[in-house]
Amino acid sequence: MQKLDREFRALCLILAVDLGITLTEFGGSHESGSYLLWQNFWIGLFDALLITVNIWGLKQETLHHDRLARRVSNWSDVMVALGMCFVAFRALGSMTNGKPVIVEAWVIPFVALFAAIVNGLCAQAVNPITTNLASARFKLQVGSAMGAATCVMGGLIWLTDLPVVDPGLTILFAVGVVAAVAKRLLKQRRLRQEVKQEIEVAKRH
DSSP states (O other): OHHHHHHHHHHHHHHHHHHHHHHHHHHHHHHHOOHHHHHHHHHHHHHHHHHHHHHHHHHHHHTTOHHHHHHHHHHHHHHHHHHHHHHHHHHHHHHHTTOOOOSOTTHHHHHHHHHHHHHHHHHHHOOOOSHHHHHHHHHHHHHHHHHHHHHHHHHHHHHHOOTTHHHHHHHHHHHHHHHHHHHHHHHHHHHHHHHHHHHHHHHHO
């Protein structure tokens, strides 16, 4: 119980740091006009809300409401995937309308690198000993991976001066995150089925 209380306080602190990163991404997206940073901002904001849900779910786990906590964890991951799809749809619209515009491309890699480093450090600080802690860590890892990829691709956009690359990569990132969420949920389902089978076998013997 004391260990979960310590993790609860740590996750609250990490949430505050995550909100700070999200505000930085908002400033970067506003300055540059980049869909990649805009996507990072919205997902960062959404992640902060969902990590808040994970904090509530962690509290349920300390009260031994395991089934409710697991559902909170899984649905928060699904909402991350839906948020990515929404931003990807906006990016696709900019491509079909012929309006992708980058104002200050140099901003993208620097803001993204900062977000990647801080999110990565926060993810390492989370001990995934419960479903909600693992879910919160997953969201921070997604933020770090997106930041790193955005840094690399932002540098490419800066050097090539091709605005259309920005929404195109945004769509690819969305596909990758949706696939990662699906893989995580399927793995959890498989593990639960294996546990149920082991319990049934134990009862027969």
